[in-house]
Structure formats: C-alpha cells, structure tokens
Amino acid sequence: SAVISQKPSRDICQRGTSLTIQCQVDSQVTMMFWYRQQPGQSLTLIATANQGSEATYESGFVIDKFPISRPNLTFSTLTVSNMSPEDSSIYLCSVDEGVLNEQFFGPGTRLTVL
Amino acid sequence: RKEVEQDPGPFNVPEGATVAFNCTYSNSASQSFFWYRQDCRKEPKLLMSVYSSGNEDGRFTAQLNRASQYISLLIRDSKLSDSATYLCVVPGLFGNEKLTFGTGTRLTIIP
Numbered sequence: 001s002a003v004i005s006q007k008p009s010r011d012i013c014q015r016g017t018s019l020t021i022q023c024q025v026d027s028q029v030t031m032m033f034w035y036r037q038q039p040g041q042s043l044t045l046i047a048t049a050n051q052g053s054e055a056t057y058e059s060g061f062v063i064d065k066f067p068i069s070r071p072n073l074t075f076s077t078l079t080v081s082n083m084s085p086e087d088s089s090i091y092l093c094s095v096d097e098g099v100l101n102e103q104f105f106g107p108g109t110r111l112t113v114l
Numbered sequence: 115r116k117e118v119e120q121d122p123g124p125f126n127v128p129e130g131a132t133v134a135f136n137c138t139y140s141n142s143a144s145q146s147f148f149w150y151r152q153d154c155r156k157e158p159k160l161l162m163s164v165y166s167s168g169n170e171d172g173r174f175t176a177q178l179n180r181a182s183q184y185i186s187l188l189i190r191d192s193k194l195s196d197s198a199t200y201l202c203v204v205p206g207l208f209g210n211e212k213l214t215f216g217t218g219t220r221l222t223i224i225p
Contacts, residue, residue: 042201043158043215092157100146100165101205103213105157 002027002095004106012112013083020079021109023093028073031096033103034066038089046091049076083113116140118204120216128224131192135219137202138184148203149176149187152218158201162187189221197223 003026013019023032032049047055047068055068070076080087090110094103120137127133139147146165150158162169164185168177175188189196202216 042217045212045214048212098160098163100148100163101213102148102160102163104160108157110155 001104002029002097004093004095004104006093006106006109008109009107010110010112012114014114015084017083018079018081019083019111020077021091021093023076023078023106025074025095029095029097030073032070032076033094033096034068034076034078035092035094035105036089037092037108043092046078049078049093080111083111085113087111088113117214118202118216120202121219122217124220124222126222126224127192129192129194132188132190133192133221134186134188135200135202135221136184136186137216138182139202139204140183141204142180142183144205146205147176147178147185148213149185150201150203150215152199152201154198158215161200192223194223194225197221 005024007022011019034046035043036046037043045058046061046066047057049055049068049070051070051073065081067079088111090108092108093106096103117140121135125133148163149161151161152158162171162174162176164176164178173190177186187200199218199220201218204214
C-alpha cells in the first residue's frame with residue numbers, strides 16, 4: 001500500500017490561530033480524504049480532497065473553517081482556521097487504494113488548542 | 115437503525131481465548147465491509163475486507179450476513195498483541211468511496 005506521511009505530527013496552538021496540516025503520498029492516488037477523531041471518539045469524515053477542483057465537504061464542515069488544497073495527485077493540505085479548544089483532535093488523511101475501495105491512513109496530526 | 119453500530123465493549127479476554135465482535139449496518143446496498151484495528155495513539159490499520167459471505171486470515175475470521183445486515187469478527191487463540199480497538203467500517207450511502215466508521219470495540223487480552 002501507499003506510504004503516507006503527515007506534517008506536523010503534533011502541535012499546540014493558541015485560540016484564534018490557524019494551522020495547516022500537510023499530507024504526502026509516495027504514489028499518485030485519485031481519492032484523498034480528511035478525517036477528524038476527537039478524544040475517545042471514532043473517525044468522522046471532514047471532506048474529500050479532489051484534485052483540480054474544490055473539496056467536497058460533509059455535513060457540519062465548511063470550507064471557511066477547513067479549507068483544503070489538492071494541487072496534485074500526491075499531496076493535500078487541510079487548514080484548521082480560527083481555532084478554538086473544541087478543534088482539539090487528531091486529524092488524519094487517507095487514500096483510497098484498494099480494489100474494494102479500502103482506505104489507508106497517514107499517521108495523524110495531534111492538535112491541541114489552548 | 116444507525117449507519118454502523120458495534121458492540122461497545124470493553125472486552126477483557128484471557129490470552130488464548132476466542133472472542134467475537136458484532137456490527138450491524140443500515141445500508142442494505144453496501145457491498146464490501148472492513149474491519150480496522152487501531153492501537154492507542156495510532157492511526158487505524160486495515161485488518162480485513164469482507165465482500166462475500168466471509169473471509170479468513172490466520173486467526174481472524176470475518177463473516178457477513180446480508181439478510182440480517184451484520185458482520186462479525188472472530189479472533190481465535192488471542193494474543194496479548196491483539197489488544198486494540200477494532201473498528202467496523204461500512205461504505206457510505208452515496209458510493210463506496212465514503213466510509214462510515216463504527217465507534218469501535220475495545221479489546222484487552224489479559225495474560
């Protein structure tokens with residue numbers, strides 16, 4: 001499966017600031033996704049990052065809060081804007097690679113907002 | 115019925131025992147299903163895919179019952195290293211690309 005890396009692996013940020021998370025894949029992939037995993041919770045899909053077009057957001061997530069870029073088939077970024085403590089979470093990117101649309105995940109970015 | 119519903123656990127099982135988890139899903143059109151394993155402070159990792167009646171990989175067996183809309187995961191001869199959270203994952207309502215994750219079942223294998 002593809003090797004996926006994320007930067008930063010963790011960060012502690014102040015309220016009201018923004019953080020951009022990078023996701024790099026070692027091969028070209030069609031589908032990339034961004035998830036959030038809040039403490040003690042399962043994964044929730046934020047959006048699908050589409051190459052060459054705007055991301056597709058899930059209910060409850062908006063572009064102003066979570067702008068996403070997908071400049072090519074190996075890279076994507078997620079920005080968490082105007083952060084509040086409620087944004088403290090693990091943010092994970094994934095790629096859709098298998099015959100059955102299995103997804104493989106990056107190591108995640110652990111974000112703490114003070 | 116929720117999109118994906120799992121046994122909440124926690125399951126505390128002695129080493130060597132057999133343990134089974136169940137998961138129910140609401141979308142009768144879903145074709146393939148997945149079990150992921152997530153260790154503490156790590157990303158989820160694909161354990162098994164299920165697309166027909168079942169799948170077996172060593173000590174792990176996943177079974178699918180389409181009529182009752184549930185999937186199960188059976189772990190035989192459990193090892194200490196099997197301790198993790200197991201996530202039942204179902205394709206979304208609008209296509210296979212989107213996945214819906216269950217809340218997970220926490221398993222602890224006791225020496």
